[in-house]
Amino acid sequence: MLFDLCQATTVAIIAFLLGTIIGSFLNVVIVRLPHGGSLHDPKRSCCPKCHRSLAWWENIPILSWLLLRGRCAGCCERISIQYPLVELSTGLLFWLCYHFFPCPMATAYTVLVSLLLVATVIDLQHWIIPNEITLGGIAAGIAASAVVPELMETTSREKAALISMATAAAGYGLLWGILELGKLIFGKKRTLFAEPLPLRLSCPEKPVLHLGEEEIALEELLPRPSDRIVAHANWIEVTGQRFTNQHFFLQHQGLRIDEHAWPFEHIIPFHAEITEVTLPREAMGFGDVKFLGCIGAFLGWKGMLFALFGGSILGSVVALFLLLVTRGRVGRSIPFGPALAAAAILWLFRSAIGVSPAFCNIFLI
Numbered sequence: 001m002l003f004d005l006c007q008a009t010t011v012a013i014i015a016f017l018l019g020t021i022i023g024s025f026l027n028v029v030i031v032r033l034p035h036g037g038s039l040h041d042p043k044r045s046c047c048p049k050c051h052r053s054l055a056w057w058e059n060i061p062i063l064s065w066l067l068l069r070g071r072c073a074g075c076c077e078r079i080s081i082q083y084p085l086v087e088l089s090t091g092l093l094f095w096l097c098y099h100f101f102p103c104p105m106a107t108a109y110t111v112l113v114s115l116l117l118v119a120t121v122i123d124l125q126h127w128i129i130p131n132e133i134t135l136g137g138i139a140a141g142i143a144a145s146a147v148v149p150e151l152m153e154t155t156s157r158e159k160a161a162l163i164s165m166a167t168a169a170a171g172y173g174l175l176w177g178i179l180e181l182g183k184l185i186f187g188k189k190r191t192l193f194a195e196p197l198p199l200r201l202s203c204p205e206k207p208v209l210h211l212g213e214e215e216i217a218l219e220e221l222l223p224r225p226s227d228r229i230v231a232h233a234n235w236i237e238v239t240g241q242r243f244t245n246q247h248f249f250l251q252h253q254g255l256r257i258d259e260h261a262w263p264f265e266h267i268i269p270f271h272a273e274i275t276e277v278t279l280p281r282e283a284m285g286f287g288d289v290k291f292l293g294c295i296g297a298f299l300g301w302k303g304m305l306f307a308l309f310g311g312s313i314l315g316s317v318v319a320l321f322l323l324l325v326t327r328g329r330v331g332r333s334i335p336f337g338p339a340l341a342a343a344a345i346l347w348l349f350r351s352a353i354g355v356s357p358a359f360c361n362i363f364l365i
Helices: 002-035 063-067 082-100 103-126 131-147 157-186 286-325 337-348 357-364
Strands: 188-202 208-211 214-217 228-238 241-251 254-257 260-262 270-280
Touching: 002 082, 002 103, 063 082, 082 103, 103 131, 103 286, 103 337, 131 157, 131 286, 157 286, 188 228, 228 254, 286 337
Parallel strands: none
Antiparallel strands: 188 208, 188 270, 208 214, 228 241, 228 270, 241 254, 254 260
């Protein structure tokens, strides 16, 4: 009895500490991946403000942030609370994995929860889920299922890999169909302005649209090649020319005004004063579609369906709460990725947190 207790305590401590160390690496991924940065250059962690390389004692997960009181020892600028929260969350999730699952399954699930954490934070900050997380996660889930077939509730490695692949494809296809249907029904939003609004484009490599005081990357507004932005302008200034009382189109190829067309690298700076605009509208991005495939590759078809429908409910509840708190002044919709991740974790630890099988089966009828 005493030996079992000591063994369980030892496993819990090791799993938690391992999780916090992995969480420290996940913070590097979260900071660098969305900006195309290298995960191994610079090799040593550095302050995000002054870029000073950190000493070993400044890199101890959770503890260093507390000892430094959330400030850099060099420039004294604040260090985001994201760092200890990600480390703590990873440690707790790793402990839960090794506490409730046998070692091979627990190891596979630690990969999944790491992917879920990274996707959640990046999606909340940047409204994207990088392919390295989604497509890489699908490959990792299929490989994990082949090595640990119990993930797919079978003992056959070949069968487990096939189930994982089929579930990933089904999750991708199901959410893609929902996205396309939503695009067909709610795919455009036309806005008329009481007063003319200034519009401009900046950054030729990755154009950013500035509309009044709002700014957003053009690739977020045009996620597919067929998408375009249509606007009516009192005047347009481009490449030294001035057009008045014209409609113009922003699309993947660039700018079009009547028979004139320019690629983005030739039109910036671009300025206009618009009176109306029609924007493509997405219920979710393709990153969410691939993300559900990643979840399905690890959790099978039941976990995938629960993540989809449970995530939809969680997202709706959060959106309603924000609408009530802000009295309808929520500026943008909320990302769907974190809701999918939360529902996947809920499914993974459903027995641990006391969720009844009957409740879970509601989403699987």
